[in-house]
Amino acid sequence: MKARHQRLIAIGLVLVGLGLGTTFLLRAMNENILFYYSPSQVAAGEPPEGRRFRVGGLVVNGSIDRAPGDLEVRFVLTDNAKTVPVVYSGILPDLFREGQGIIAHGELTKDGSFRADEVLAKHDENYMPPEVEDSLKQVHGGAET
Amino acid sequence: MWTWFHKLGSPPHFYRIATRLTPWFGWAALLLIVAGVYGGLYVAPTDYQQLDGFRIIYVHVPSASLSLFIYVNMALAAAAGLIWRIKLAHAIAAACAPIGASFTFLALATGSIWAKPMWGTWWVWDARLTSELVLLFLYFGFMALRAAIDDENRADRASALLAIIGVINVPIIKYSVDWWNTLHQPATISKLGKPSMDSDMLIWLLIMLAGFMCYFVAVVLTRAKAEVLQRARDQKWVRQALEGK
Numbered sequence: 001m002k003a004r005h006q007r008l009i010a011i012g013l014v015l016v017g018l019g020l021g022t023t024f025l026l027r028a029m030n031e032n033i034l035f036y037y038s039p040s041q042v043a044a045g046e047p048p049e050g051r052r053f054r055v056g057g058l059v060v061n062g063s064i065d066r067a068p069g070d071l072e073v074r075f076v077l078t079d080n081a082k083t084v085p086v087v088y089s090g091i092l093p094d095l096f097r098e099g100q101g102i103i104a105h106g107e108l109t110k111d112g113s114f115r116a117d118e119v120l121a122k123h124d125e126n127y128m129p130p131e132v133e134d135s136l137k138q139v140h141g142g143a144e145t
Numbered sequence: 146m147w148t149w150f151h152k153l154g155s156p157p158h159f160y161r162i163a164t165r166l167t168p169w170f171g172w173a174a175l176l177l178i179v180a181g182v183y184g185g186l187y188v189a190p191t192d193y194q195q196l197d198g199f200r201i202i203y204v205h206v207p208s209a210s211l212s213l214f215i216y217v218n219m220a221l222a223a224a225a226g227l228i229w230r231i232k233l234a235h236a237i238a239a240a241c242a243p244i245g246a247s248f249t250f251l252a253l254a255t256g257s258i259w260a261k262p263m264w265g266t267w268w269v270w271d272a273r274l275t276s277e278l279v280l281l282f283l284y285f286g287f288m289a290l291r292a293a294i295d296d297e298n299r300a301d302r303a304s305a306l307l308a309i310i311g312v313i314n315v316p317i318i319k320y321s322v323d324w325w326n327t328l329h330q331p332a333t334i335s336k337l338g339k340p341s342m343d344s345d346m347l348i349w350l351l352i353m354l355a356g357f358m359c360y361f362v363a364v365v366l367t368r369a370k371a372e373v374l375q376r377a378r379d380q381k382w383v384r385q386a387l388e389g390k
Contacts, residue, residue, distance in 0.1 A: 120264045
């Protein structure tokens with residue numbers, strides 16, 4: 001066996017070993033890498049109790065309720081199975097709207113609602129001009145608008 | 146076929162080929178990027194949700210793609226240098242690093258500028274953003290390691306090993322948005338299946354990507370030429386190449 005074959009095999013083995021190691025490490029840490037919990041996971045009691053965490057879901061249509069003369073806003077997040085009511089006071093991102101994916105950071109209060117001190121909008125991977133969106137809505141029935 | 150391969154590995158031959166190719170890639174890059182910037186900023190329609198804010202994608206996505214593409218190239222060149230003991234391959238790996246680091250920084254900076262109004266934050270520690278930041282540090286580590294070792298051969302070998310080990314991070318960046326739930330959106334353009342972007346917008350993105358790619362080739366050839374010249378500074382062909390045409 002030539003020296004360069006030995007080096008090739010050595011590099012291959014190093015990569016395979018490191019790859020396996022990283023895979024196991026990431027699998028073990030999976031829970032910490034998850035950026036947010038879904039409302040179903042919250043309902044099942046998966047987030048650690050008494051600690052701050054993030055909950056992510058879609059804003060339920062018609063659930064946005066702004067207090068007059070105040071920054072406080074209430075809305076409901078859903079993953080189409082369970083819902084979590086959220087209370088937040090502060091500036092909302094540009095993309096915040098009904099039906100949008102939202103991630104709220106905060107903690108559960110005793111009455112079962114989620115008190116957020118940070119609200120982030122999750123953008124999806126779709127890009128299209130407004131006309132295309134209009135025609136899409138017409139195809140799927142204009143009821144959503 | 147192997148004579149061709151060995152010929153390419155010879156520095157004087159590489160120097161001649163690179164000198165001939167560089168202007169082609171340079172001009173192609175300039176034309177494509179000018180066309181892509183014009184198309185992306187004026188011709189492409191606005192997005193239904195983000196309006197004009199989405200246009201930063203024309204810099205962000207090509208930079209992010211290039212940051213991964215360059216790293217893979219750098220690691221392959223480093224591996225070739227390590228396995229076959231080709232000094233030219235080490236020179237190319239060394240030439241890749243600062244360009245890759247610049248594109249990684251550009252991807253992080255443009256992403257951050259976009260994220261503040263759209264997501265509502267400059268930065269979050271989700272899997273995609275964190276792994277891309279690790280990529281920037283890998284580039285920095287590679288450059289720092291080379292600079293720290295005086296002996297050329299030892300610097301080549303040590304940094305090549307670092308580049309190869311760091312390649313583990315590339316699939317993590319690419320698939321982070323699929324493996325974990327992240328704030329960063331999943332891929333818009335994938336090889337399989339229809340891209341979830343309107344074709345009037347997508348065409349300019351692909352033109353920008355091609356332009357960035359040509360820019361990378363032009364710059365990496367120029368940098369590798371300089372690296373090759375510096376390494377072969379006491380050899381006869383260098384004097385001939387620089388003095389007499």
